[in-house]
């Protein structure tokens with residue numbers, strides 16, 4: 001089931017307000033906004049595009065395949081995969097997904113390298129200690145970066161999800177992720193969601209991933 005989205009004009013206003021907020025929190029460093037459209041229909045993707053966004057994030061393989069089939073071909077649109085990824089789903093997503101952000105283990109590196117040689121990836125670090133959120137322990141991230149590169153993948157950055165609860169709880173993990181990205185000379189730091197995007201921008205996010213702040217609450221899965 002997908003939820004209706006608010007009027008595209010309202011989505012565009014929310015995007016404009018978010019750009020403004022980012023500029024005030026991070027005047028010197030640009031931060032891109034990714035529209036996370038999981039749980040919403042293709043109209044959410046269209047509204048994000050109309051609001052000037054070109055990064056779209058999704059979590060579920062079947063939902064992505066169905067949604068992409070309903071949308072016109074759009075070379076300016078970049079789909080990123082954010083969810084827990086099963087190896088056997090990679091094949092169905094090649095050709096749709098341009099950047100794999102939730103790469104957190106060797107078998108995924110192998111599978112993506114095999115199905116989509118040279119693909120762009122982020123390594124996901126686990127910042128919350130909650131296993132169901134995915135991500136590799138920070139200590140394992142450098143090895144995964146090396147492995148992905150050795151397999152010919154283009155490692156562009158790191159991704160992380162903060163813990164549940166007040167936004168401040170996300171700060172130490174975000175800071176550790178940014179420090180590690182600096183150390184590994186990785187350009188992209190994909191941190192910050194609706195609930196903790198201010199903290200993420202303050203800590204050096206280059207890409208916030210925003211769903212409910214743009215489209216409203218998602219239906220429970």
Ligand SMILES: *Cc1c(COP(=O)(O)O)cnc(C)c1O
Pocket residue numbers: 036038059082083161193194195209210211212213
């Ligand atoms: C769902 C999701 C988001 C967006 O969450 P909101 O709270 O709606 O902004 C961002 N990143 C990941 C990895 C997600 O799974």
